[in-house]
Amino acid sequence: MDGTKVLIVDDEAQIRRFLRIALEAHGFQVVEAIRGQDAVARAASENPDIVILDLGLPDMDGKAVVGRIREWSSVPILVLSVRQAEAEKVAALDAGADDYVVKPFGIAELLARLRALARKRRPDAGPAEPAELTVGELHIDLARREVRVAGRAVRLTRKEFDLLAMLARNAGRIVTHPQLLRQVWGRAHENDVHYLRVFIGQIREKLDDDPAHPRFILNEPGVGYRLLLP
Amino acid sequence: MDGTKVLIVDDEAQIRRFLRIALEAHGFQVVEAIRGQDAVARAASENPDIVILDLGLPDMDGKAVVGRIREWSSVPILVLSVRQAEAEKVAALDAGADDYVVKPFGIAELLARLRALARKRRPDAGPAEPAELTVGELHIDLARREVRVAGRAVRLTRKEFDLLAMLARNAGRIVTHPQLLRQVWGRAHENDVHYLRVFIGQIREKLDDDPAHPRFILNEPGVGYRLLLP
DNA sequence: GCCGATCCTTACGCGATCCTTACGGCCGCG
DNA sequence: CGCGGCCGTAAGGATCGCGTAAGGATCGGC
Numbered sequence: 283m284d285g286t287k288v289l290i291v292d293d294e295a296q297i298r299r300f301l302r303i304a305l306e307a308h309g310f311q312v313v314e315a316i317r318g319q320d321a322v323a324r325a326a327s328e329n330p331d332i333v334i335l336d337l338g339l340p341d342m343d344g345k346a347v348v349g350r351i352r353e354w355s356s357v358p359i360l361v362l363s364v365r366q367a368e369a370e371k372v373a374a375l376d377a378g379a380d381d382y383v384v385k386p387f388g389i390a391e392l393l394a395r396l397r398a399l400a401r402k403r404r405p406d407a408g409p410a411e412p413a414e415l416t417v418g419e420l421h422i423d424l425a426r427r428e429v430r431v432a433g434r435a436v437r438l439t440r441k442e443f444d445l446l447a448m449l450a451r452n453a454g455r456i457v458t459h460p461q462l463l464r465q466v467w468g469r470a471h472e473n474d475v476h477y478l479r480v481f482i483g484q485i486r487e488k489l490d491d492d493p494a495h496p497r498f499i500l501n502e503p504g505v506g507y508r509l510l511l512p
Numbered sequence: 513m514d515g516t517k518v519l520i521v522d523d524e525a526q527i528r529r530f531l532r533i534a535l536e537a538h539g540f541q542v543v544e545a546i547r548g549q550d551a552v553a554r555a556a557s558e559n560p561d562i563v564i565l566d567l568g569l570p571d572m573d574g575k576a577v578v579g580r581i582r583e584w585s586s587v588p589i590l591v592l593s594v595r596q597a598e599a600e601k602v603a604a605l606d607a608g609a610d611d612y613v614v615k616p617f618g619i620a621e622l623l624a625r626l627r628a629l630a631r632k633r634r635p636d637a638g639p640a641e642p643a644e645l646t647v648g649e650l651h652i653d654l655a656r657r658e659v660r661v662a663g664r665a666v667r668l669t670r671k672e673f674d675l676l677a678m679l680a681r682n683a684g685r686i687v688t689h690p691q692l693l694r695q696v697w698g699r700a701h702e703n704d705v706h707y708l709r710v711f712i713g714q715i716r717e718k719l720d721d722d723p724a725h726p727r728f729i730l731n732e733p734g735v736g737y738r739l740l741l742p
Numbered sequence: 743g744c745c746g747a748t749c750c751t752t753a754c755g756c757g758a759t760c761c762t763t764a765c766g767g768c769c770g771c772g
Numbered sequence: 773c774g775c776g777g778c779c780g781t782a783a784g785g786a787t788c789g790c791g792t793a794a795g796g797a798t799c800g801g802c
Contacts (some may be wrong), residue, residue: 368618375624382625388598394605395612402586402610402632413626413685425685427732439759440734475778477761483780492575492783495521503769503778525800546800669748705789707750713791723791733758733789 286400287311289330291321291347292362293340301334304389310396318342322350330357332399337363337374345377352378358399362387415450420489420498420511422450429489431498436488441466445481449499449509458506482507516630517541517655519560522579522592525571531564534619537610540626541655548572549698550670552580554694557677559654560587562629567593567604572698575607580699588629592617615672617728639711645680650719650728652680659719666718671696675711679729686734712737 288310292298302312313328315321317326318339325333331353337344348359361369371382376443381395387438419432427443429436438446444466449457460472486496500508518540522528524604532542543558545551546571555563563581567574579588590607593600601612611625645652649662659666668676674696679687688704697707716726728741 315600358632368621371621372624375621375628378631380628388601391598391601391605394602398605398610401608426738427735440732441760474761476763479778479780480761480782483782486780501779614786671749704750708750709790710750710792713793731790 285309285311286332286396287313287328287330288329288396289313289315289321289324289435291315291318291324291333291339292336293338294336297336304393305396305470308393318344318347321347324390325351325355325357332396333357333359334396335361335379337361337365337370345374348379349376350379358402360392360395360399362473365397370507415447415453417450417453417509419499420450431489438485438488442481442485442488446485446509447480449507453509454511456506456508458501462506478507515539515541516562516626517543517558517560518549518626519543519545519554519558521545521548521554521564521569522566523547523568524566527566534623534740535626538623548574548577548580551694552579552698553671555581555587556681557586557654557674557695558657562626563587563589564626565591565609566588567591567595567600575604578604578607578609588632590622590625591631614710645683647680647683647728647739650680650739652677661719668715670712670717672715672718673707676729676739679737683739684741686732686736686738692736708737 286309288305290298290305290312291314292301292303293316298314298316301316305312313324313330315324319343321333321335321339324330335344337348339347344361344363348361351357351359358380359378360381360383361374362383362385363374364385366384374382380399383392383395413423415422415424421430423429424447427438429438429443429446445462448462448465459475460477462478463472463474467474471477482499482501486499487493489498490496498510500510502508518535519659520528520531520542521544522531522537523546528544528546532544533584535542543554543560545554548571551563551565551569554560554562565574565577569577574591578591583587588610589608590611590613591604592613592615593604594615596614604612610629613622613625644654651660653659654677657668659668659673659676675692678692678695689705689708692708693702693704697704701707712729713729716729717723719728720726728740730738732738
């Protein structure tokens with residue numbers, strides 16, 4: 283957990299030390315607080331990613347600490363306690379804690395629970411891909427497999443579309459015969475150039491008004507094809 | 513927790529029943545799944561706010577179920593298990609679970625932990641996932657698993673609904689065969705395209721009046737299906 | 743343990759799509 | 773002028789993918 287900052291709140295120096303060593307060994311960054319007042323202040327000034335809070339503090343009730351932090355922060359709080367009564371757990375969790383671990387605890391489990399809490403913090407990157415290509419009058423919607431030329435919808439078959447999409451992704455550049463063949467037909471057919479002649483012809487027939495002068499797909503003799511930029 | 517939807521995954525009917533009663537008494541909304549594959553499909557089609565997952569399922573390893581859901585969703589997952597070994601807890605948490613509760617458990621603690629998980633979910637960048645979808649004359653209630661076409665109620669089976677829900681969630685866009693198969697049937701069947709043919713056919717028979725001209729689900733030969741936007 | 747609902751499997755007809763082959767035009771070169 | 777490489781067009785047959793139907797297996801509830 284490279285650089286995840288953890289605030290440890292416990293009044294026993296021994297436990298703080300134990301936790302610090304274990305956490306730092308696993309790549310966490312550690313800051314400490316001893317009393318409840320201090321904990322609230324540190325949570326504000328240090329801006330930690332996680333708080334580990336012992337419930338048995340001398341100056342404040344642990345649940346009160348949780349409540350104070352929750353007044354302004356949603357930082358994940360993992361509560362430690364020697365008390366295993368169910369009512370205690372419920373009270374702490376309902377006060378705003380995110381997890382409750384009974385002492386004594388296994389350090390491996392604690393670390394796993396910290397990782398689980400840290401995981402949530404990341405803003406999930408959406409699977410947003412462009413899914414649309416526009417080259418002059420030619421508009422290709424990859425998500426819907428639709429093609430429009432100057433607004434008019436054009437119906438392409440599967441291979442025709444795959445071929446045109448490959449050209450559109452490299453618009454302006456030459457795409458060689460083997461590149462096209464590998465992408466659309468697979469490596470086994472990378473020498474069957476005649477496939478391309480037939481299908482390029484069919485695409486042109488559907489896109490162009492004047493088949494004699496193709497506006498979009500140009501031929502590079504002996505090399506490949508390219509989609510003309512506007 | 514007014515209306516928080518919980519997906520319960522457990523193979524024992526007794527436990528499902530126990531959890532359902534307890535959760536509904538506290539204002540949760542409950543849906544159930546019995547096997548792992550079903551669980552993954554439900555997580556997709558029902559869009560629950562929390563998942564409660566028993567690790568001892570008959571058909572899949574529990575950690576595998578967690579992984580499958582985590583491929584695309586960040587829904588909070590609370591794992592139940594009879595195994596209290598620390599290594600088990602670590603494995604489940606690192607697989608992507610958010611909490612781990614050992615059976616037998618106190619229902620009050622479980623409820624408190626669910627509230628803690630539900631709390632986190634609120635400010636999340638949820639893209640306002642609606643509980644209802646309307647596409648032209650087609651109306652899908654994801655919460656009640658009800659479908660209406662032009663006001664007329666249509667009864668769909670589980671798999672039929674899961675399939676339609678997956679399409680509706682991506683309405684207008686093409687969903688490929690492997691995507692549909694993975695979500696509804698599981699990765700092991702991502703090549704069984706004939707499943708789709710059968711079930712798409714059955715859905716169309718129930719939605720459309722004229723089976724020859726499907727109004728809603730369109731086919732992209734060799735690629736997938738899509739739900740037509742009005 | 744039984745029963746109804748649901749799911750899986752298989753087979754078959756049909757249409758769209760793809761592959762194959764053939765032919766004619768254009769060009770540069772001998 | 774003949775020839776061969778490269779390209780584009782056309783058309784028929786082979787193949788693929790889709791939809792439908794039906795019987796058997798399996799599941800979940802009682």
